[in-house]
Amino acid sequence: xxxxxxxxxxxxxxxxxxxxxxxxxxxxxxxxxxxxxxxxxxxxxxxxxxxxxxxxxxxxxxxxxxxxxxxxxxxxxxxxxxxxxxxxxxxxxxxxxxxxxxxxxxxxxx
Numbered sequence: 297x298x299x300x301x302x303x304x305x306x307x308x309x310x311x312x313x314x315x316x317x318x319x320x321x322x323x324x325x326x327x328x329x330x331x332x333x334x335x336x337x338x339x340x341x342x343x344x345x346x347x348x349x350x351x352x353x354x355x356x357x358x359x360x361x362x363x364x365x366x367x368x369x370x371x372x373x374x375x376x377x378x379x380x381x382x383x384x385x386x387x388x389x390x391x392x393x394x395x396x397x398x399x400x401x402x403x404x405x406x
Contacts, residue, residue: 297369302360310357314347316368323364328357336361348374 299321307318307325319342327335327343334356337343347354348371369377393399 297367297373300366300368302364302366304360304362307358307360307364307366308344308354310354312354314344314352314354314371316370317344317348317374318342318358319367321365321367324361325358325364326361328359329355345374349378 308314310329320337320339322339324339325337325343326333327337337358343358344354346352
């Protein structure tokens with residue numbers, strides 16, 4: 297992860313290619329779609345994941361309101377973290393299902 301600050305400027309614009317996911321440490325950001333303000337994001341909220349996961353252009357613009365401190369993570373690190381979480385959850389769910397007698401016959405198929 298890397299830290300960046302932005303002052304009353306766009307973090308990214310709708311249609312841009314995605315390179316990072318962001319988490320707000322301080323300040324606020326507004327989400328703008330087709331020129332219309334849709335939402336205000338605050339401390340602790342993250343944004344930018346959809347374009348990273350699907351390799352799509354940014355679906356909205358995000359602009360900082362005043363001085364905004366952000367933690368960012370690059371595409372590859374973000375995708376690996378998500379894959380690790382999904383893999384861990386899959387293993388936890390499979391382990392749980394294997395302990396239930398009702399599912400034992402079904403699990404033998406897989």
